[in-house]
Amino acid sequence: MAGAFGAHGLRTVASARELGVFQTAANYQMYHALALVLVALLHGRGLSTRLLGLAGRFFLAGIVLFSGSLYLLVLTGAHWLGPVTPLGGLCFMVGWALLAAAGLRRRGAGETNDQEDS
Template sequence: MRWPLILGALFAMLAVMAGAFGAHGLRALVSERGLEIFQTGATYQMYHALGLILIALLAVLPVSRRLLGLAAGFFTAGIVLFSGSLYLLVLTETPSLGAVTPIGGVCFIAGWALLIAAGALASPCPTE
C-alpha cells in the first residue's frame, strides 16, 4: 500500500503550499471570507493527507487492506472534491462550485467510516 503514503505526502505538501499561497498571495486579491474558505480547504486537505499516511502505516497490521484501500480512495476523492471545490470557488468566484463541496465532505465521512470498519474487523494482534 505505497500509493496512500505517496499521495498523502503529496497532498500534505500541496496543503502547505496552498496555505502559504492563501496567507500571502491571496490577501490583497480576495475578501476576508474568501481567505477563510481557502484556508478551510487547506486545513481539511492536510487532515486527510495525514489520514492517507496513517492508512499506509496501518497496512502493516492485520487489518483489511481492501477496507484501507477503499478508505484511502474516499479520502483522495474528498480532498479533490471538498478542498478542490473550495479553492476553485475562491479563485474563480463561481458560487455554484459550492454545490460540490458537500459531496467531498461525504467522501471524507465514508473514508473515516471505512477506517472504523477496518479497525473493528481487524484480527487481534498476538500478545507477547
C-alpha cells in the first residue's frame, strides 16, 4: 500500500527525488516484513528462540526507524529526521546478523520452543 500511495498519491506533490526516497522506504519495509515472516517460520525449528526473537525485534525497529523516517521526511519535509535513517539501517544489519547466528546455533540446553523472550 505504501508503494502504491507513493507511486500514485504523491506523484503530483512530490519531486522525483522524493518519490525515489519514498519508494526506497516502501521496498525496505516489504523486504523486512518478509524477514519477520521468515523469523516466525523458523521459530520452533530447533534454532535459538532468543536469537530469533532479537532478530525480529531489530527488524521491527529497523522498519520503524529506517522506513518511518524516510516516509516522514518525504511527507513532512522534516530534514532533522535524516540522521535517524542510518540507525534503522544498522538495526536491519543487526537483525540479519542475529538471524544468521540463530541459523548457525542450535537451541541451547535450557531453551525450549515455547520459551518467552523478554
